[in-house]
Amino acid sequence: MEFCPTCGNLLQYELPNMGCPARFFCQTCPYVCPIEKQVKIKRGVHLVKKAVEPIALGEKNVGPTTDATCPRCHHNKAAYQQMQTRSADEPMSIFYKCLNGACGHQWRED
Template identity: 45%
Template sequence: MEFCASCGNLLQIQPGIGQRIVRRQRLVKKELDPIFSGADAMKFASKTQTTCPRCHHGEAYFRQMQIRSADEPMSTFYQCCNDICNHQWRED
């Protein structure tokens, strides 16, 4: 497919032209940002002052995600900052 350089419209092939045109273009891959998942996912999250329900530590990592429909509020996931505890919980 070819597009007009000035207006961006798709260029049409005229009927009666039988010559095949082959054009190859190498694509450059974009650099991707690392995605953290699993055990280290929360280590890069923001911290907040909240009490862990298991060990009563006063700080926790948190992140918010929209896991239900768009008209529902976001869910907040927490992980205790205490390395011994590391308890995870969520609030809807």
């Protein structure tokens, strides 16, 4: 897929006819891009998954605490952090870490 550098719309493909080479053209503005005989392969940008920062390190709490029950050890205190992991019109995800020193289980609620 190619997009118009002027207006950002999707470019349309036009077959070669009557001696004119094949080309991409924009339907909304006068932009035209002739297609060369050599094909240039463009590689997409590879996205790197962002690491989630820990919300509790040992005894020191980085985030606030709440009364949430750990699904592993059933301890009733957990540190939490809210993050926007999807689009802005979706609710935030809540990441929890159990404050039981022997457990330390991490889970999330969307």
